Amino acid sequence: MDHHPKFEGFRFIGDKRTQLVYDLTTWDDDDVINEIADEGVGLGFGPDSLDEARNRGYTLATPGKRRRHLKPRA
Numbered sequence: 001m002d003h004h005p006k007f008e009g010f011r012f013i014g015d016k017r018t019q020l021v022y023d024l025t026t027w028d029d030d031d032v033i034n035e036i037a038d039e040g041v042g043l044g045f046g047p048d049s050l051d052e053a054r055n056r057g058y059t060l061a062t063p064g065k066r067r068r069h070l071k072p073r074a
Contacts, residue, residue: 006037007044014043014058018067021050021058029063 007013007024014021015036022033036042045052050060 004033004037007033007042009048010044011048012045012050012053014045014053014056015061016041016043017069017071019058020061020065020067021045021053022061023050027061032061 004013004024011024012021013024013033013036017039022036024033027033045056053060
């Protein structure tokens with residue numbers, strides 16, 4: 001997937017509602033990333049790594065993996 005303009009400098013994007021993290025280099029479903037950006041519930045990590053996302057409680061998203069959408073705390 002091409003990087004969304006809002007997350008241009010990031011490889012990993014987290015969804016605050018589901019606590020799933022998406023790897024933009026391997027993720028193929030543009031609709032999911034566009035929804036995260038449009039709703040304003042995306043989170044970039046610094047440093048931009050999967051380890052940092054896991055430190056914050058996020059799990060790597062895989063196709064077909066679904067979680068309940070919760071209201072983000074912040």
